[in-house]
Amino acid sequence: MILWLWGIILFLIISFLLLYIRAEITIVIREDESCQGFEVHIHSLFYKMSRYYNYTDPQLRLLESILMTAIEKRPNDHQTPTVSADKIEAFIQSLKGFPLRNIGRLTIENRDIFAIVLRYIIVDELKWISTVGSQDALYTALNTGLCWALKGSIIGVLSSQCKLGKIMLDVKPDFSTPHFLSNFRCILKMRTVHIIIIEAYASAIKVRWCINGFAARTTQSSH
Secondary structure: OHHHHHHHHHHHHHHHHOOEEEEEEEEEEEEOOOOEEEEEEEEEOOOEEEEEEEOOOHHHOHHHHHHHHHHHOOOOOOOOOOOOHHHHHHHHHHHHOOOOHHHHHHHHHHHHHHHHHHHHOEEEEEEEEEEEEOOOHHHHHHHHHHHHHHHHHHHHHHHHHOEEEEEEEEEEEEOOOOEEEEEEEEEEEEEHHHHHHHHHHHHHHHHHHHHHHHHHHHOOOOO
16 A cells, blocks of 8 residues: 555656646837837746836936936036045945956856756747838848848757747838837747756856855955
8 A cells, every 4th residue: 555655656756747837938029110119928837927128218228327327416516526435445345355257157157057948948839920111122121131040040049959849930021111020929848857957956056156256255355
């Protein structure tokens, strides 16, 4: 009786680990007179998201926002500076506590995680339809060809890194109305055991990065 119970438990665990988790991702990019932005929709069993981003919003232009804020808050000649030298020195010292090489290390580690995700993921279906419009026939033709080249490059990279199923690509030129519309939709599959492996690998990288950062801070000079 106990052996049967353990057998059922083991069967359920293996079935759960081999279970495929599906996710549908839809990205719509639109640029015309009435709208300039993109939508992102993600639907899966454990996660759902639906957001719209207007890329004319200054909050999405980080560098531009920082520069504009600095210019707006810049004191006039007859005003005293709003930021003291002590605060500037403290900020510089805080930057020294976070070596710039950590940024490069973090980028490499994220790239490694992304490579593992591509290794285990299955693109069950991919549909990417775009419309390129301009009142100039030459620009419309050039932009259409550029869009085809971009899609071909992306699909080529994906096909070399992960498994691709049904693919549908199309670029439609519009010679009457200046606008751009791109509708990207894909259905992804990944086994539960692979998700657990990726989570464990990402957690290990995060712990290692924190330990290395702590060790770098403790080896610094006290002055």
